[in-house]
Amino acid sequence: MSGGLFIAVEGPNGVGKTTAVTHLAARLDADGRNVHVTTEPSGTPFGRLIRASEGALTGRALALAVAADRYAHLEAEILPALEAGKVVISDRYVQSSLVLQRLDGLPLQEIWHYNAHVPPATLSFYLHNAPEVLRQRVARRPRRSRLERVGSPEQEIALYQEAFTFLAARGWRQVRTDCRDLDPDEVVAQLLRDMEQLGN
Known part of the structure; x- marks a missing residue:
């Protein structure tokens, strides 16, 4: 990761990850940073196939497919961008697997093995909001994924807390960001303050 900065934005469904990534990228770009935005599953043909098949792939099959896409994503897109000195911002990363695949019935240690x-990531942000806010936002979506229907905001929040603790024990640099009563610009302002305090 020489020269680059890798930021993962995580959190339960409906918390505003994609909006935060878009606004953070715009702010960093305006500050003269060379930014590369990406997402998981990736935008490759394989990643798009996983998204299209999420309703049919379950359990171990889905976990293995997502992990395979992640390794390919790193090799083909993320690592080259970091080596070029870019700020890579990913909408979801390993933490999503540690949460969503558990909703799909797999144990934490098996998911971690994959x-x-x-x-x-250089720094992982965990966005948080009240369960009732998350529930309302997800309910407004025209289409809900299978895992959004299986889980609940309360379950996702609890599993993200477990993922935070699990990865902290393995040396991952992580920050929790409380998004309650904040608009997208205020959320990004908090992310930028945290980045500055941590020397990023």
Whole structure:
């Protein structure tokens, strides 16, 4: 990751990850940073196939497919961008697997086994909001994924807390961001303050 900065934006469904990534990228770009935005599953044909098949792929099959896409995503897109000195911002990363695949019935240690060779992000943000806010936002979506229907905001919040603790014990640099009563610009302002305090 020489020269670059890798930021992962995480959190339960409906918390505003994609909006935060878009606004953060715009702010960093305006500050003269060379920014590359990406997402998981990736935008490759394989990643798009996973998204299209999420209703049919379940359990171990989905976990393995997502992990395979992540390794390919790193090799083809993320690591080259970091080596070029870019700020890479990813909408979801390993933490999403540690949460969503658990909703799909797999134990934490098995999911980690599939992802254990993935390098940590330079900094991971965990966005948080009240369960009732998350529930309302997800309910307004025209289409809900299978895992959005299986889980609940309360379950996702609890599993993200477990993922935070699990990865902290493995040296991952992580920050929790409380988004309650904040608009997108205020959320990004908090992310930028945290980045500055941590020397990023």
